Amino acid sequence: MALTTHPADDSHPGAAAAPFDVLIVGAGLHGALIALALLDAQPGLRLRLIERDPQPAGNHTWCFHRGDVPAAVGGWFGRLPMTTWPGYRVAFPGFERTVELPYCGLGSADLAVHLRDVFSASAAARLLTGSEVTVVDQNAVRFADGRVLRAGLVIDARGGGTVGATGYQKFLGLEVELAGDCGLDRPLLMDACLPQGPQFRFMYVLPFGPRRVLIEDTAFARTPHLDHSARRAAIHAYAAARGWTIRAVVREESGVLPMPWQATVPAPALPLKVGYAGGWFHPATGYSAPCALRLATVLARHWRDPLPALTAEWRRHRRQFRLGLLLNALAFRGFRPDLMWQPFARFYRLPLATIARFYRLESTPRDIARLLLGRPPRGFGSAWFPRPHTQETSS
Numbered sequence: 001m002a003l004t005t006h007p008a009d010d011s012h013p014g015a016a017a018a019p020f021d022v023l024i025v026g027a028g029l030h031g032a033l034i035a036l037a038l039l040d041a042q043p044g045l046r047l048r049l050i051e052r053d054p055q056p057a058g059n060h061t062w063c064f065h066r067g068d069v070p071a072a073v074g075g076w077f078g079r080l081p082m083t084t085w086p087g088y089r090v091a092f093p094g095f096e097r098t099v100e101l102p103y104c105g106l107g108s109a110d111l112a113v114h115l116r117d118v119f120s121a122s123a124a125a126r127l128l129t130g131s132e133v134t135v136v137d138q139n140a141v142r143f144a145d146g147r148v149l150r151a152g153l154v155i156d157a158r159g160g161g162t163v164g165a166t167g168y169q170k171f172l173g174l175e176v177e178l179a180g181d182c183g184l185d186r187p188l189l190m191d192a193c194l195p196q197g198p199q200f201r202f203m204y205v206l207p208f209g210p211r212r213v214l215i216e217d218t219a220f221a222r223t224p225h226l227d228h229s230a231r232r233a234a235i236h237a238y239a240a241a242r243g244w245t246i247r248a249v250v251r252e253e254s255g256v257l258p259m260p261w262q263a264t265v266p267a268p269a270l271p272l273k274v275g276y277a278g279g280w281f282h283p284a285t286g287y288s289a290p291c292a293l294r295l296a297t298v299l300a301r302h303w304r305d306p307l308p309a310l311t312a313e314w315r316r317h318r319r320q321f322r323l324g325l326l327l328n329a330l331a332f333r334g335f336r337p338d339l340m341w342q343p344f345a346r347f348y349r350l351p352l353a354t355i356a357r358f359y360r361l362e363s364t365p366r367d368i369a370r371l372l373l374g375r376p377p378r379g380f381g382s383a384w385f386p387r388p389h390t391q392e393t394s395s
Contacts, residue, residue, distance in 0.1 A: 020046040020151040022303060023141055025133050027056035029106075030275040030292045031157030032115055037296035038303060039118060039125055040076035047125040048149060049115070050141065052132045052158075056115050057108035059253050061173070061206065061214060063187075064289035066102035068360040070297045077293070081110035083208055088187040092345040099348065101356055103187055105206055106289075133158075138270040153303055154271040161277030164262035167332040168224045169286045171204070172231035172254040173216035179245035181210040190348075192341040194238075200340035203238055212250070215239060220340060222332065224256045257286040261329035265318045268310040280317070282361055283324035290360045291317070320361040323368060330380075339379030346377045 022038060024031045027049050035049045049056070066084070069077060087100040119127040135142040136158075140150040188205040204216040215238065217231040231254075239246050258276070265279030274280050280291035294313065302309040331343055348355070354367045363371070 019139075020048055020149060022047045022153045022155065023149055023151040024049045024155045024157055025136055025141055026157035026159060026275070027051035027115065027127070027129070028058055028157060028159055028275065029060070029062050029111075029288060030159075030280070030295065031155070032057055032111055033292045033296040034155060034157065034274065034299055035115070035125075036076045036080075036118060037074055037300040039122060040074040041300040042303075043122070044124050046151075047122075048151075049119070049125070049127045050131050050133060051127070051129045054130050055112050056127060056129060057112040059251070060108045060255070061105060061175075061253065062108075062289050063103065063105045063206070064287060064293070065356060065359050066104055067356045068287075068290035069293055072301075073293060073297050074300055079114070080106060081114050082106050083206075085186040085207075088189040090190045090192075090344075090348045091188065092190075092192045092341055092348075095345050095349070097348055098186075099189070099352065099355065101352060103189075105187075105208070136271050153306065155299075156271050156273045156277065157275050159275045159277055161273075161275075161279075163258045163260040164264070166258045166260035166263070167328060168221050168256050169218065169259050170221060170224060170226045170254075170256040171216045171218040172226060172228055172235070173204070173214050173252065174232065174235050174246075174249050175208075175212070175214045175251040175253075176239070176246045177248040177250055178211040178213060178239075179247045182207050182213050182244060184213070190344065192344065196338040196341065198337055200337050202341070203235075211247075213244075220259065220331070221337070226254060226256060228254065257281075259283060259286065259328050259332070261325050261332060263321075263325060265314065265321050268307055268314050270307070272306065272310070279321065282359070283321055284327045285324075285359065287359065317361060320363060323363055323371075324361075327371065332383075334380050334383055335377075336379065336382040339382050342377035342379045347371070 022045060024035050031049060035047060038045055038047060083105045085103045087098060088103050089098050115127060119125055132144040133141050134144050136154060136156045139154060140148055141154060142148050184205065184207040190202045190204065192202040194201050194203065199219040199221045201219045204218050206214040208214065215235045217234045236246060260283050274295055275288060280295060281288040282290065298309050298313055299306055331340055335342065350370055354370055357363050357367055
């Protein structure tokens with residue numbers, strides 16, 4: 001579809017049309033971090049961050065390890081409104097561990113406020129919300145109302161996209177206010193000491209304060225359907241079992257992320273696709289923040305001619321992506337759902353450095369050998385002879 005220029009930019013009504021330096025469509029995590037990195041490196045950049053919804057950043061909580069942050073990241077990273085913890089805990093039947101890897105959390109509400117502050121202070125950049133884009137071209141975007149903006153670089157950060165054969169990580173989280181202190185000084189990244197059945201389930205708990213906690217009921221499953229009412233009830237039951245009294249539910253979030261075992265990562269092309277649609281995520285964890293941080297750092301330095309640098313990053317990322325695909329295939333196709341916790345328990349027995357490199361998509365050949373060689377976890381092959389009561393349902 002050919003694009004034609006509209007005579008005005010909606011941030012400057014009546015002004016004559018002029019090309020911009022960068023247009024970013026989608027103000028989720030990837031779009032937001034890339035915009036912040038670009039404006040930090042080039043304060044006078046003529047940039048437009050375009051979001052369909054009235055508020056940027058959606059309704060999410062993004063987490064990542066502090067070690068996921070590239071060494072060359074700009075000063076913008078230190079100004080993000082993050083919560084940080086010295087590490088986290090994991091728990092499985094018969095095995096618990098405190099993982100001493102610093103961990104960070106970033107909420108969408110805080111990120112939205114930060115974005116508005118940064119764009120308000122910029123003389124040349126604008127955040128356009130409530131603006132639906134229908135066409136994204138190599139050097140232009142068309143809005144639903146017919147307006148067109150042009151730029152030297154267009155970045156499509158709207159998310160979505162399709163993958164091949166896949167499992168799913170689906171979750172519902174309640175951010176709650178407790179009547180008393182939760183007693184946690186760090187996240188509980190994976191509490192798999194739950195009754196297991198037709199889906200592998202665990203609780204993910206982030207303590208944002210003594211009495212402010214996000215509790216997410218998470219399942220790894222073959223089907224994407226998420227039973228919201230059942231997950232809410234399970235969270236309340238989990239809180240009660242830990243002796244927590246929920247005084248109020250502050251916020252709810254939910255999502256369904258792909259965990260593919262057959263997929264390709266498309267080579268960078270213009271317009272640039274980032275986020276899940278571009279394959280920039282960790283297939284075995286669902287995390288996208290490490291990729292977003294790395295892309296933001298690369299684009300801040302190479303936005304005028306991004307393809308060579310991004311192609312080099314894509315080649316490295318593609319190799320690591322394939323490892324994630326293999327691990328997903330082994331987990332989903334090799335283990336019954338009620339035994340799928342076994343490979344994760346094995347993973348968290350690995351050295352800290354191996355765990356850290358895996359999360360940031362930098363596993364070495366030695367790391368890969370640690371992950372794949374040796375005696376397989378208990379239950380491997382059980383999926384080939386499933387018991388009737390462990391056949392996965394859609395809940």
